[in-house]
Amino acid sequence: MTFALETTGLSKSFGGFEANADVSLSVAKGARHALIGPNGAGKTTFINLLTGVLPPTSGSIRMMGEDVTRVSQQGRVRRGMARTYQINQLFADLSPIETISLAIAEREGSGARWWNRVGKDSAVIDESEALLRRMKLGAMMTRRTATLPYGKQRLLEIALAMACKPKLLLLDEPAAGVPEDERHDVLDSVEALPDDVTVLLIEHDMELVFSFADKISVLVQGALYAEGSVEEISTDPHVKAVYLGEDTHV
């Protein structure tokens, strides 16, 4: 079987400290896979290895069957990998429609040309508007990004990743910092992502993980600790003991 993503024995050491230890994880094509684990378990390090931000100490990464362990960050993006970040990294002075149109034009190889004739390429504008509506940003697409509610800014980050037309989307804590009254917009939008996009979600919000995932992997102290369905992981006494505790909002 060809997986959308497959790591084999992936390890990363910082000095003598092993942040990822022999992680072999397979994400099926079209999966809704969640990676959970306590603070400091090595989730962000793992994403940084997947995206090529950090080189692994050992092990390999395959994407759609191809070994990408030594492929650059840009090369992985070209092969269909997109990520969102834990920290908001948007252009504060642009509107969502400008941000997404620029990303789509860039994808189509006409970034600078499009920028010189803002608003003239109707195919780019149409695709941007459709994407923004799908991400519940339709009513705010012309506002300055800096003035959007925080939850909407997080949705714009996902829309920006989706503008690359990814095959594999890595979502790094999309609900982190989102106020309670905006959380459901994020949950709904993540659930409405297209079926043909494989999604690996890193998240502390267990309500989002349990409603979204068809498979969950648990990372503890850099190593894979358990894997299974929502039912299996949510009822596993060992996982509960090391991670979930009494409260599902860790």
Ligand SMILES: Nc1ncnc2c1ncn2[C@@H]1O[C@H](COP(=O)(O)OP(=O)(O)OP(=O)(O)O)[C@@H](O)[C@H]1O
């Ligand atoms: N560049 C680095 N140099 C040294 N140690 C690092 C580096 N990056 C991460 N670490 C350490 O590796 C461990 C795993 O960190 P990481 O950020 O990957 O965990 P995490 O599971 O994403 O945590 P959180 O849920 O808090 O974001 C931590 O102990 C961290 O201090």
